[in-house]
Amino acid sequence: MFDIKKISEKISSLFGAKKEQNDTSVLKTMEEKDMSRVNRTQRVVQVLVKIALYAFLLTMAVIVLFPFYWMLISSVKSLEEYNLSVPTLFPEAFHFENYVEGFKTANLGQLFLNTVFVGVVSTILSLVITVLSAFAFARLEFVGKNALFAALLATMMIPGELFTITNYQTINDFFGLKTLGNQIGSKFLQEIGNWQNTYTVLIVPFLVSVFYIYLLKQNFMQIPNELYLAAKVDGTTDIKYLWKVMIPLAFPTIISITILKMMGAWNSYIWPRLVANDDAHKLITNGLRGADFTVDSMVHYPRQMAAVAIVSLPLFLVFLFFRKYIMKGVSRSGIKG
């Protein structure tokens, strides 16, 4: 006997299953179609978004670059062309003599030498101090180490302007030496006490940077202590160990510090203007801002722009060659120069 019920159930289940399968496959194809449509619209949206992204970024890049472009084209224009009622976006003729005149007017040669001297000397001395201090904090155990380090970090919170007022007094009359020299009539003491218009005043007050000590200390700490102990067992002196092991291993940080310190000398304005205004010690930013480009009672902007371009060029060259180090140093410091 056939169990019709069962068979019909089976058939219906089969059928139903098939129907279901059919349904799902229909659904699937529909879904796929939908998906592909979604994909297509998504892709279109994606492309549009990409175009918008590039359009935005390139527009911003043009705006960011425009001042540089304006500086360069203005620097080679003649004064007549610069002063045209409708400015030209590209110079009609290249007047490179503006560079010669701008260089002469702002006395850039002397300023350049002064600045490079101050930059190099202060960078070297500052590196020596920073390396020794970072080494002491990273490797040595001594009484009061943590308290001292905390105190150093605390000074970073205070704005530099607060120091400048007293430092200005200090360099005018170094711990009363000038006053004493005046009283007892000693030329020597008067000279030692007064730091105005010297290289010392441009170099010494800024030799210690707590931030650079901190940066290098962190770097030194990554070097395993076992190396130091092994070197000690071998009887290597600290200085030799520093020179042969620590400095080579921390070299990228040292390059970053060097570049930022040199750029700092190149860009420093406030302190040099306060304390060094004679030709022999004036620094380049101060000299450039103070230079008078007036010709026939009119500012000769092309010459001024040429001088600005000359001052900006070394910075760009350094950036071109040391981009990685600068960006790394900057991203960790958050300070300019």
Added chain:
Amino acid sequence: MAEVLKKIKFEKWKGWLYLSPAIILLLIFTVWPIFNTIRMAFLEDFNTLQASRGAVFEIGFKNFEKVIGYKDFLTCLGNTMILCVLTVPLSTILALVIAVCLNSIKFLSRFIQTIFFLPYVTNSIAIGMVFAAMFNIVGSFLGTDNQIVQTWGIVNEVLRAFGMEPINWINSGSDYWANIWVMVIYIVWNALPFKILILLGGLQSVNKQYYEAAKIDGTSRIRTFTRITVPLLSPMIAYVVITGFIGGFKEYSSIVGIFGDGMGPAGEKGKLNTMVGYIYDSLSLHQGRASAAALILFGIIFIVTMINLYVSKKKTHY
């Protein structure tokens, strides 16, 4: 035995030997100034000239009262505040948008990134002079009957190309807000590179899984930005905002770059002077007042930083 003990004792103090150059310089140029500045700020009308002649100064708050009562100082404080309030949010938002865009492209991204970093490696005084030239109107007698204007300057020419009236941005007789906007544009231009660098660095370290999850959920781009990117970046945003405010309250050389030491358009000396400018102006004659102003500046920076830290602690997501 005695020698070994001596050596151990030396080892204990050797660190101080290595630190001695740094410590001596810090004592002279950092620690002493802190005490001396506080001392001078609370000695009424202190100045070095009279002090060297043996004058005695009373202790009190007179320097602070005088400084706060000065019209010049209030101008400086106002200028600094306005510049801060305008430039910090503007540059942060713009930098955030640029960083997010840079992070979502591959082709040319390093090249464009380098372009955006360029303003950082400039001399802010030198490029300030370029901005001044771009906004400068060559000619004189502006706004009078016998007006002689040779060239309106490139910025005004762009405005004129869009059919707008040229604006006297920085020349004599210019409007205060025109001056401020020039400064805002220059300061934002100058501040962008650092902020983009930090924010982009933050974006690149964000776990990609969050974005994939958002994509699967079909989250819109704007929602992804406000609900994922911004919260995950909040520590970096807090960092650039805090450093931005600290830098903003110390604004000085960018104004010198555009307006020169006069800190204002020709004939209006000190119109755009700032807190730091005020300190430098009174530095050589009125040390007591300069010190009081420096302490006020320190106080403001301290309070603003604390507020920022407090807000970011509540809002940041670590």
